[in-house]
Amino acid sequence: xxxxxxxxxxxxxxxxxxxxxxxxxxxxxxxxxxxxxxxxxxxxxxxxxxxxxxxxxxxxxxxxxxxxxxxxxxxxxxxxxxxxxxxxxxxxxxxxxxxxxxxxxxxxxxxxxxxxxxxxxxxxxxxxxxxxxxxxxxxxxxxxxxxxxxxxxxxxxxxxxxxxxxxxxxxxxxxxxxxxxxxxxxxxxxxxxxxxxxxxxxxxxxxxxxxxxxxxxxxxxxxxxxxxxxxxxxxxxxxxxxxxxxxxxxxxxxxxxxxxxxxxxxxxxxxxxxxxxxxxxxxxxxxxxxxxxxxxxxxxxxxxxxxxxxxxx
Amino acid sequence: xxxxxxxxxxxxxxxxxxxxxxxxxxxxxxxxxxxxxxxxxxxxxxxxxxxxxxxxxxxxxxxxxxxxxxxxxxxxxxxxxxxxxxxxxxxxxxxxxxx
Numbered sequence: 156x157x158x159x160x161x162x163x164x165x166x167x168x169x170x171x172x173x174x175x176x177x178x179x180x181x182x183x184x185x186x187x188x189x190x191x192x193x194x195x196x197x198x199x200x201x202x203x204x205x206x207x208x209x210x211x212x213x214x215x216x217x218x219x220x221x222x223x224x225x226x227x228x229x230x231x232x233x234x235x236x237x238x239x240x241x242x243x244x245x246x247x248x249x250x251x252x253x254x255x256x257x258x259x260x261x262x263x264x265x266x267x268x269x270x271x272x273x274x275x276x277x278x279x280x281x282x283x284x285x286x287x288x289x290x291x292x293x294x295x296x297x298x299x300x301x302x303x304x305x306x307x308x309x310x311x312x313x314x315x316x317x318x319x320x321x322x323x324x325x326x327x328x329x330x331x332x333x334x335x336x337x338x339x340x341x342x343x344x345x346x347x348x349x350x351x352x353x354x355x356x357x358x359x360x361x362x363x364x365x366x367x368x369x370x371x372x373x374x375x376x377x378x379x380x381x382x383x384x385x386x387x388x389x390x391x392x393x394x395x396x397x398x399x400x401x402x403x404x405x406x407x408x409x410x411x412x413x414x415x416x417x418x419x420x421x422x423x424x425x426x427x428x429x430x431x432x433x434x435x436x437x438x439x440x441x442x443x444x445x446x447x448x449x450x451x452x453x454x455x456x457x458x459x460x461x462x463x464x465x466x467x468x
Numbered sequence: 469x470x471x472x473x474x475x476x477x478x479x480x481x482x483x484x485x486x487x488x489x490x491x492x493x494x495x496x497x498x499x500x501x502x503x504x505x506x507x508x509x510x511x512x513x514x515x516x517x518x519x520x521x522x523x524x525x526x527x528x529x530x531x532x533x534x535x536x537x538x539x540x541x542x543x544x545x546x547x548x549x550x551x552x553x554x555x556x557x558x559x560x561x562x563x564x565x566x567x
Contacts, residue, residue: 168519178493179528179544180500186548191526217495221483226493358523384548392549392562395524 157348157413159370166362172198181224183216186391188382188398189297190216192355193268196295196379199362200369202227204264205244209237209278211270212304213297235277238285238294241267245290264293264369271298271312275336286345286374293368294376296338299383307386311336314406315453316446317438319386324441334453342376343412349375350412351420356398360409360420380407388437400432405458410465417465429454500527504547506562508540514559521551521560 166172176197183190193213197204206229208214214231217224232240245265251257267285269278274296282294301319302308309319309331317331324330343350349371353361361379368375380401382394389397401407402421406429409421429451433439442450484490508521515537522530522538529545530538540551552560 168523171519171523175528177528178495179541180495180498181527182498182500183526185503185546186550187526191524191550194526194528195523218489220487221489222495222498223489223491224493224495355524390549392553394548395550395554 157371159372160367163366163370166199166359166366168359171362172201174198174202176200176202176204176225176227177217178224178226180222181216182219183212184383184385184391186384186394187212187216188355188384188394189213189270189299189303191394192297192353192361192379192381195355195358195361196266196268196365196377197227199365200264200266200293203262204228204266204369205248206230207232207237207241207244207265207267209267209269209273210234210304211273211297212299213268213270215304234273236281237267237269237273237278238281238292241265241292241294242285242288242290245292265291266293266295266369268295268297270302270304271296271300271338272302272310274298275311275338279341282342282376283345286342286347286376289347289373291372292374293365294342294374295365295368296376296378297381298338298378299381299386300335301383301386303383303386312338315450316433316442318441319438329446330438330441339376339378339410339412342378343415345374346415347374347376348372348414350378351376352378352380352407352409352411354380354398354402354407354409356395356402357409357421364411364420386438388440389435393435397432397435400427400435403427404429404432405454406432408458408461410461415468417461417468419461419465423458426458499543500546501543504542504545504565506547506549507542507565508545508547508549508551508560509563510537510540511559511561512537514557516557516559518556520554520556524550524554526550 309322313331314335322331351364382397384391405426517536529541
């Protein structure tokens, strides 16, 4: 436990914050898991926050002119530089505090939101730079596993075998040919104080992790798995079920990396077969038994590696 | 198209300089309720007031009334059905919206 968290008791179902920094009337699809993750993250952070959004679904749906869904200061920047702009905002806040033009003891969190494309592919160098420089910011990646905003193109975070418009399955192809990029591990490799993974199905876990990330002095990275009914070919009502299944099948394990130490926050002792998760989505409909066995083997190996990391480090 | 605050977008004369949006959270004027084809209906007999529907709603439609029940605001409800699927008691059912 870090000393910054000494006063933070954690959220519970009885003492959820009342304020909503994100307003209704946004134009997300029915059953969007990403906007739910964004809402929960902002709810945990409260109103004293400056939000920076990279281009992506969450920027498009929250700000069609002349409306905005943001009740907190919000900046929209280009696809690749959410982390760079967040660094600039944080540096400006520090300078204003030094010059006495901003109350010194007023706490303002700087938070950058980006999708998986804006984090794993396009914004990776800006993210790496911000983590390296050690700015006091929170970077939240809302991972829906493809470029959903422009029409489901593959990204670095698209899992193996998934159908997207740029990785179509056919006679010579099985869909996405590479494995999902492990961005939390890349962020943890920078030696930053706090890295976590979360999913909206476990909302208290998500809110606590985001709040802890904000309280940490220095950069923090939170990777939030957010189901996308449109891109994945699922029913809107299944978003939460899928997010839960991804954790229960060990496809998306929930863990924290606190100053280099791995802690698994939700240990799955009796995993469900990955088939249960894959069969519910249209993007995995073409997968054969053999491919599913291959995915199962990879998921087991990754989880085993994570368990060993948690034991040894 | 009839002129009115609900239907017409603002004219260029009213647009602030630089196309700034000066009112935070003004998307509440945009009513997404007409996207809906299914409507959640709460059975108060079964409800245990756990608040799962309130916290899991992506459109912030649920608010608590004086008795503690979570009531849906149909102005914004898009009818995704997440509330019905996360309800631990099965108190919420989705019924077809009739015009």
